[in-house]
Amino acid sequence: MSETAFSIVPAWDEDLELILAAAVTAGDAALGYFRKTMDVRWKNEGRSPVSEADLVANDILKGRLLAARPDYGWLSEETDDDESRLTRETVFVVDPIDGTRAFIAGKDLWCVSVAVVHRGQPVAGVLYAPALSEVFQATVDGEARKNGAAIAVRDAGDVLKVAVAEDLLGKLDRPYRDRVLRIPHVPSLAYRLAMIADGRIDGTVVKRNAHDWDLAAADLILSRAGGALRSLDGQPLSYNRPIVHHGFLGAASGTALSALLAASRPLEAH
Incomplete structure (x- = not known):
């Protein structure tokens, strides 16, 4: 995919152009491993897979981005955390492949997620889904776009298309539950938020322990499309903190949110 196929809005535009080019390069490199035999290992006590492609994409992103912005901090799922990021006003927040399990299984729903976070808030964000082009x-002050065209959340109707795990759906308040058409599992959390941003679904419930790198770029894209990602008490998220995981979250727009x-x-009791 051409790195110059998408228009850039005027503020933070140089950083957006930088992360867009890096995400496309990293994503296309990862695509070269897709549906092929590759090395896979397990981390986090065997709970999370990491593929050869994750590491290759991470190296590309880190090399290109920090070479261009040496004063920025770095936070990535595939790099050991360096707490010096906490002293940096601006930080790259990266997931080289969001949806690694899907990637390994040969499913299309994975993406490269790259955000620039300034003073705790995302100011530029890119999601690149190479298998879907x-x-x-x-x-932060421009439109949300998909393949160059402006996108927006949809107006919610009586029936709500919500991506939520089946075990969580049963714990939601009954009157709301009766309005929900449950969307089957979307393996990439970042892509799931993008589906709200472009109007395919109305909302999602995010389980505990989503991390900054899963959320930052998609959070910005969703907000510029007219939606929001919030904690269950309605608070916006802050990024690049000492603790980079979050509790239960909800994403939608307007009254649907x-x-x-x-x-x-009720989920917070579980």
């Missing part, structure tokens, strides 16, 4: 992008958050509050 899709790029989502936004800056307020209804989802209210219905999801």
